Amino acid sequence: MNRSPISPRHRMWSSAAAFAALASLALTSCAAEGSEQDEVSEDQAEGIEEAQTVEHAMGSTEIPDQPERVVVLEINLLDTAMALGVVPAGAALIVNTDELPDYLGEDVQDIASVGSITEPSLEQIADLDPDLILGAKSRHEDLYDTFSDIAPTVFVESPGGDWRSSIRTVGEALGVPDTADALLADYDERTAEVKEDMDLAGLTAQVIRPREAGAVRLYGPDTFTGDVLSDLGFEIPEQDWEDNGILEISSENVGDLAADRVFVSSDPTTPDLPDWTMDLLEGTDSEIHHVDHEVWIAGVGPLGAQEIIAEVEEILSQP
Template structure:
């Protein structure tokens, strides 16, 4: 199985540490030993997992996992390990709905760029999953709470990050099955709709720019896996920001615009709406899984959405 590689992106490491953290860690027993749901210390076998910070001894069967990255949340849920805590992209929006009812009750431990150490420690995790590019400054403190495994970057090939999460959870076979199923679904969509000679472009409207997602992004790679080709651009890592005046640079056979509310009257930016003739096949898609649904479940949800869109257009 081969998925497109994604180049690294440079993000500013988190540098804050709130003052009450040390006291919280002391009160919750921050020596890194896992505890069961009753709060009683549990002796557990461990195994070594190599990751971006070296090697960590993690429980053979982690039960109280905290995840700090969307791909870690998606993969854990897909493998049947429901985390006790997760960061979210937006505290108000919470855990993405596409992950289902089981995930809806996962406790928030802050946002992806700013995890809350007190909340994490209070959950008494036996395994923490994070990311070097986002959480580097917090590694030592996280590792003092529980064994901690870091991905190198959230912009690395998402399938490789899925495999790392699975290794940390002790279910590499499960990850292989999930990724194989994803590729089979890609092939099915491509064959059903004859996408081989078509281009597709995902656009995410932001305040003053339009972000185009390239072939190595999560959504872009899924479109390519489903047979589409992404129009050529000078990609800045996984994406490219253009001004609204350059909107015609986003043309493709299939153009997808992300929105928080796909039915909102202003979901399509004026720059695109005013050039409607240049975008005959334009569709608004749900940002919660097209952008933040990184992982096997998100990938399958995006593929289902592509299938729905293409079926409706035929």
């Protein structure tokens, strides 16, 4: 696993090492008494130096203060880890793809594949000898104990759920909670700037994903993409959203797709469907833009959010 040369984790490690040294000196000065209490204190000092307990969707897990070989089972967790300066040893791929998203940069070429996000390979994960596995309860709850037998495992609730909470959980697991908070603060500052500069008040937006059999999936304000667009100042037309913030409609309900700006996503399983969706939107006043599924739908992390902001800003800057 590669780390940024100025990663806050190094500063944290230095602080931990200094603390351990002070603890060692204190224990040495009391060694002459040889009491049982001194032995307990020594064990506690060693534990502080070597491990931490992280609360997450499956309970609590003791993990190394500085996990050196991380495996991630979701793209949003990969996005977040890399935004925090950590290049995992292994990662699961989006279904029907054979490489990780380009928007994450060249460092993804150094990451080993561990199967797909729906069918991760336990053998490939174990072969990497990880000291931390990051996954999602909604997808792999049944495999949590199996993963935990391989390495300490931390789960967020779901890949597309509360993405801010997921960033904080990953930050805790990687030992850089302050950096995670800083990423979220940067995001808030950036969306506020674009919102003010572009004056999007009253402008409606819709994120849609064409599906097979004439269905279209809409993403509401409680999804990752919907949340980012809302933070930028767009209004998302009201729908009877499902619990996951998504609504799947039939192609007959064309009116539900319309908005001032419609962002159409396609993925590797439906590469030709956006053109079919364009036909549905003919005759409406919607301005249509094709967007990258890997960023807008699968990204769900601080790097993906920044990519969406930049793309929206570019689109709205065009005459």
